[in-house]
Amino acid sequence: MTLCPCGSGRNLEDCCGAVIAGAPAATPEALMRSRYTAFVLGKLDHIDRSNAPEIRDDFNRAEAERSVQECEWQGLEVMQATEDGDIGTVEFMARFNRGGQTFVQHELASFCRRDGAWLYLSGKISPGPPQRRFTKTGRNDPCPCGSGRKYKKCCGA
């Protein structure tokens, strides 16, 4: 009985182990977790297989094999997961130690479903918070509060 490295609290063989062994991932999150576990366990064939065909040749397997030897994975936190038809996203943070330093990989990963199987398509590292300001008020522009004064003399003071 081994705890799954993805942190689900479940048995490895019932959790990511099953997906790595060939069971289809039910959701983008399940696939993402299984890819994390694959890195932890050095099962890089699973990474290769679950890459969308258009990015398959971009995978630097040699470097990944080296990382398996050099990285000590310390945990996964899934922050958000969305699914909309055949596309989905998972935002996560993965912690690892390498060469005595701790790193955090914060990624917003995109997935697509092809022929019923979820595949990894792309990832945006360190995605920023969602944009909240749509326009920036210039300092000499009329203040948005409606006072008629310049922003720099009013709310922007």
Next chain:
Amino acid sequence: MERRFHCTACGKCCSGLLPLTLADAFAHAGRFPLAMVWTPLRQQSKAFDLVRRIGAVVNLSGRKRIAVIIVPTAYIPDSFFCPALNADGRCAIHAEKPLRCRTMPFYPYREERDQADLLTPRKGWDCDTSAVAPVVYRERKIVAREDFDLERRELLAQAPLIRAYAEYMMKYMPQLADKLATAAVHGSGGNVVTSLSSYLTATRQLDIPGFAARQLSVLKNFAARTAGRPDLAEFHRNYAGWAKEMEYLAKRKSASA
């Protein structure tokens, strides 16, 4: 304006990082430990226009863009001499030496009209710049220009591959942009080093017979030579790490098999 120069074969310049053309890097993979070295250039730099033609322009955060040269390099510490330098200080591979060595003291990564500094020997070098040395540079033009032109042509010809590599790395290693921005701020010569394996993946050249095995052997050798040298810790870490990557590539079955 006339500058005189004659190489005395003192061997002093045959040390440290050696920029190579792609062709030379692959030809000498059994001799030099290879890395891709990225050097960003400031906008005001004289070489900026040239770098846009032989290098790449990359986007940093905040819509800032910088020009960067990306050079396959013999990744050798300054304190180490070239592995092809004989005990008597002469080149062991003179007939097939890399273009970079043949073009010395000139440097096609800079404009032809901007070569004057390179004709002043560095401290400790024994280059002959006396009145008996031949004129090699006149009115900002190189007198015997064949080697310079050849190396420059090679750099221009390989630029599309370099740009393809830059695009791949910007996509898959976004933290590289931050490293380049830091190197750019720190002034001339700041650079970032990446692996040959990333170049081979980006340009789909994973199955060059024997390349990985030869590189593996060289990297292991240089890792051994830098073991227990705290001043060369970064070199050692890179040699050892890239050796693991080449070990994988040397073992894998050819994709076309």
